[in-house]
Amino acid sequence: MSSELLVVEDLSVHFKVSTGTRTSKKVVKAVDRVSFSVGRGETLGIVGESGCGKSTTGYAIQGLVKRQSGNIRIGDRELGKGLGRDRQLLSRRVQMVFQDPTSSLNAKMTVGQILTEPLAVHNIVPPRERAERVGELLEMVGMPRSSALRFPHEFSGGQRQRIGIARALAVEPELIICDEPTAALDVSVRAQVLNLLRRLQKERGLSLIFISHDVSAVTHMADRIMVMYLGRAVEVLPRAALLNRSAHPYTQALLSAVPVPDPLVEKNRERILLRGDVPSPINPPSGCVFRTRCPIAQEICAIDVPKQRVIGKEAEGQTVACHFAEEVREGGIAALAASSLLAPSTMKETA
Amino acid sequence: MSTVTVTSRIGLSSPEESKAVLKVSDLVVEYHTARGIAQAVNGVTFTVHAGEKLAIVGESGCGKTATLLAALRLLPSPPSKTVRGSVEVDGTDLMTLGPKALNEIRGRDISIVFQDALSAFNPVLTVGRQISEGVRQQRKLSKAAAHELAVDMLARVGVPDPDQRAKQYPHQLSGGMRQRAMIAMALAGEPKVLFADEPTTALDVTVQAQILDLVRSFKDLAIVWVSHDLGVVAGLADRVIVMYSGFVVEEGPVEDIFHSPKHPYTAALLRSIPRTDEMSGTHELVSIPGSPPDLVALPAGCPFYDRCAVRVDRCATDRPTLERVGDTQTVACWVAQAKDIAS
């Protein structure tokens, strides 16, 4: 498809970690065979619990970590596997906004120097016009031009994150990966940054990958949402489908676990409670990674790894990795678990 | 006060169901910093009735933790100083107690759980031992009885295989289980009031949902739950206190706070958070400009003045006090109070 800006196929990123003893090294499959795409001007949200591989996915696209396997295509260009090779080119087209605005800015440089750097590195703007461009960038993110002369620590968290966004905008990229851009911010400041990102995207036709563990922020920002669990993309679906057409048990459970700031809604809610915690990524369950917590897991789930497959009409753009996706989408996980059809099999204890 | 103490201690003669088990009045806490005195808690007052779930919400740094810790006299001093205030648990004022009496009340009548369960546990003692330790001392339990109590408590908070878990060390439990164990530890002494300082903030949402479900099942326990997550508060609390830079700016029943917030800060806060249940992705979130005031140099008037959208001249000079607005809420805002009188 020509309208897709970014196509990721079967992306895997593995890390070697030492486990206590000095010699034994284990492999963490931080991202395991994940496929998705981002269209031009589209926002893809990536959501999931801590350690599920959201950041690593973003880092892999940006070439900051080495991928084990998989293809990444930007526009019509295939990216090489090496870390250094496509760096220069890649960073002109893809930029990143990081979670912690304090540590992601060089504290020894002024805001002006920070924003000039990408311009200089890529030599986009002639030296004489750079100061002017920095001023424009600052205004774009709603900061006074005079900020250029000050150091990052002189700004509040929200302002620092806006500086981080301005830095990402400097090279006029086609895609910006935002890795939990609001996680370190206060509630009242969060909205400023979310609004800014949306405005910029609309104005400049940017594509965004919005990574967050905050489901409500992702649903607010994203056109399509990818749900990750233990390194796998368990479901990719349009925002409109999230509320009532999601087809993966985890997506439904996740959504049901997110508290809604409305006491009436909360009182009358039916909740799907999952058992236990997320298993260790060093030792993931066999078959479906979600099966140890899944309310409807059957024997096949422990044996066969469910493939990421299209569900519904192709055009709806929903893919899911669950053996019982059709049933889940139709019946809803709570009803399924209660019915005899897909009652919890005997292999698990109750929490 | 002392007569009330006696009767409630024995548990007799409380005709009205909603007996106040905790009364915090005019709590003031300061931090002595290199830059001057930071006024972290400024006259916080609230009452908790038996079985009631009270939530304290507010942004980071607004003094939620300081309030809880000061009320239990757990704030390290220096740098902090609890300037004044009284904290009555069943009529006994914690502020006037000696160390021994204080220790007895903590854990037995009132107890606390923290955000970071791992650092709240001693890493070299088994979980079971730590759960029962306080009670064991107070009730002079035998070792076997203490273990039994720990296992019982763990089972009550929904830890699977409690007998085994009680013998394990804190780092061997998963995050969610550790949080449950900490709740078990706090509840072992059968307190009437439980303080909870964002105990689910560090957890994943699906695990948070489990813990919230557990807490909702404690019907008779009075809880003061601190959080910055309005969603959690909505699903848990009966009554809500909204704090801003150390002040209580609004208080009321949870439905009223969420459906007809009176203070401009509460209202803005509610409109600044995206919701999952309405897919209105197109609407702009309301953002509150600026940032909270410096606690070292609090403005003379309303602390929210700089960021307030409806402010009037008076707000800059006079600090609003908490007054009743409407039937159920109290609000510290001149504009909201004036509106109430007008209507």
Next chain:
Amino acid sequence: MGVTMQSPDPKTIRLMTVDQNSSTPASRARGLLVAARTSARSLDFGYYIGLLIIVAWAVIATTAYLWVPFHPTEYQDVANRLAAPSATNIFGTDELGRDVFSRVMAGAQLSLPIALLTVAIAGVVGSVIGAISGFVGGMVDELIMRVCDVILSFPAIVLALAIVAALGPNWFNVVASISLVMWPEYCRLMRSQVLSIRTNLHVTAAISVGCSPTRVFSKHVLPYGLPAIMVKATVDLGMVILITAGLSFIGVGVTPPTPEWGAMVSAAQTRIDSWWLVVFPGLAILSTVLAFNFVGDGLRDKLDPQLRGGNAKGASAKSMLQRIFLGQRKTKETPA
């Protein structure tokens, strides 16, 4: 009940470093007071005193031969040997009747350059090797670290002594031997700095912006690692003077009759009753060591924009020098 205290969170620190605009006159006054107090502390009296002493010694070192009352080596008045301080010989004379004052002043000409050169060589060589070690990693890192371990496992002075003894006693060999003993310390420091800084998010951000590895290193890693190196260097300057003195004291340092502080103290060891022979060169050493230590401490604060308060200069070497020598100008707070 096992209730545990929470440790104060990072926000506390933010509260103390981010200067917000105070509003009421009273609070503004209080703010100013606090600012004055902290700036007095960070501007650091000791730093300027130290700087003054070092500059004074530098001037003396370059010009001493022009104005000292007696020639430091050639003037000998054996009749007036071991004279106590007097109007003509204000620091007294030594066993050959040479003027101690002239010799102490002239001694700066050798002692200071030895110290500076030694630290410069050890610092630059050590930092470069350490940076490579940290950046490249793997076998290279392993090898370099083992070499450092070997050198560091000897007591510094003993090793230096052995080297000078083998090479022959002259000032150049002193420099060579002490730098050889010292560079592993810089190497280790730089390596550990690089290793930790490399994982900082701002470095990831720089890579993702498109900076080349050399640029990442020079602009984003080095400025974070340099302050520690510079502080160590200033402290070491004093140390080198002491080691030189030690070598001279044992007799393998600078050869007589060249005036050098350490050598002078060592020559005086047999003449305890002539206290001026020890005290004046000793004071010279002491004042320099102290001065360098003061400056080193002050530098650490000066090089950190966070401790320094706003300044429109970035991380360039020029601005760093300006910061070190001119202090900083307080820039006006522009409301954001």
